[in-house]
Amino acid sequence: MPVKGLGDYDTTNIFARILRQEIPSRRVFENEHAIAFHDIAPQAPVHILVIPRGPYISLADFTAKATDAEIAGFFRAVATVARDLHLEAPGYRILSNMGEHAGQEVPHLHVHLFGGRVMGPMLASSEESR
Ligand code: AMP
Numbered sequence: 001m002p003v004k005g006l007g008d009y010d011t012t013n014i015f016a017r018i019l020r021q022e023i024p025s026r027r028v029f030e031n032e033h034a035i036a037f038h039d040i041a042p043q044a045p046v047h048i049l050v051i052p053r054g055p056y057i058s059l060a061d062f063t064a065k066a067t068d069a070e071i072a073g074f075f076r077a078v079a080t081v082a083r084d085l086h087l088e089a090p091g092y093r094i095l096s097n098m099g100e101h102a103g104q105e106v107p108h109l110h111v112h113l114f115g116g117r118v119m120g121p122m123l124a125s126s127e128e129s130r
Contacts, residue, residue, distance in 0.1 A: 009055040015108035019053060029081045033073025036081045036113075045116025046085055046092070050078045056109045058098050078111050087115040 018025045018037065025037035028048060039047040052074045056062040063071065082092050092115035097104040
């Protein structure tokens with residue numbers, strides 16, 4: 001079911017449960033503001049999800065409610081994970097799906113970090129996405 005960008009945060013969503021360690025994840029990074037873990041269905045040789053620790057659905061929700069320290073800490077975490085996984089030199093892609101048109105499935109803000117191969121076109125062609 002696609003996510004709407006704002007509204008009440010669902011504390012039972014899968015990433016909230018990963019944050020509470022109710023279900024396992026393969027963490028590669030954590031600090032006071034963010035955690036990062038392997039995507040369960042990787043779409044590239046490296047496919048990491050970076051999420052803020054706080055209960056934010058979308059970028060709109062995050063930037064409206066989070067502190068400046070949380071926002072800075074989250075985006076620094078994305079860059080740190082890319083650097084620590086040696087993706088700076090070859091390059092990598094970050095992507096964040098927001099709401100229905102983007103196909104966001106989990107209602108907790110997350111950035112996908114892809115690496116390990118040439119990523120190809122930025123978006124699927126309109127033919128493929130129909
Ligand atoms: P999105 O479509 O942007 O909301 O992406 C959600 C992502 O979460 C997908 O790439 C899923 O493969 C991933 N995902 C779902 N459940 C888990 C899980 N338990 N552990 C790690 N990744 C997950």
